[in-house]
Amino acid sequence: MTAPRTTAAPATGASRVARGCAAAVAFLFAGAAVLLAFGSTVEMESFPGLRENLAPLAVYLLVFAVPAAAAGLAMAGWRSAAGWAAAAVVGVLVAVRLWTLAPMLHCWSHDSVGRNDDGSYHCVNRGDMLP
Template sequence: MAGGLLLALLSHTATIEMETFPGLRENRGPMVVWICGIAVLSAVAGYALQGWRSRGALVMVLLVGVVVALRLYTIAPALHCWSYDSVGRHDGAYHCVNRWE
């Protein structure tokens, strides 16, 4: 479960420059979605192994759920660029760009 929380928190570092600085960046949005999915699965598996009556495990799963939900809410505007190489950010909007075409 702690691994799921760690993954959810570390997924933030994959796209921090894409969210804060304007300009063209590598599109790591799909990677963040996969990391968040693995984090949720890890937390649920840890909860199942810990026991259904463990309150600490339930709190940890809920915490992972909140962190993942906030992470996906933050990265959601860039997810329409799923199949593009790069994402450009200008005035708060994300633009999809293929560098090699």
């Protein structure tokens, strides 16, 4: 004897709206994380000199943005064109940010990053600079 088949009830308008709002919140969180990742290291790229090493913080923010965008896409629905567009925008922004962070990631364990005149980065521990 087999179990009776149950069919899922079609999504009501209220549940679709709730899912859409939850997806929007997830995409907003992902976008805010990417924006903070850009903002946390933009000073390092602007002019030569020593700066606090915030590259690890930027990487962590980008790592949080990816699952948030995936959750937003899952909540929006796999067939949602707006969900795919938002996920693509977040993905491109994450890739661009990682591309610009890559040269300074070798300084991960140092507390400061210095930018040279030629655009390269050198790692500095400010505690080592004391007499």
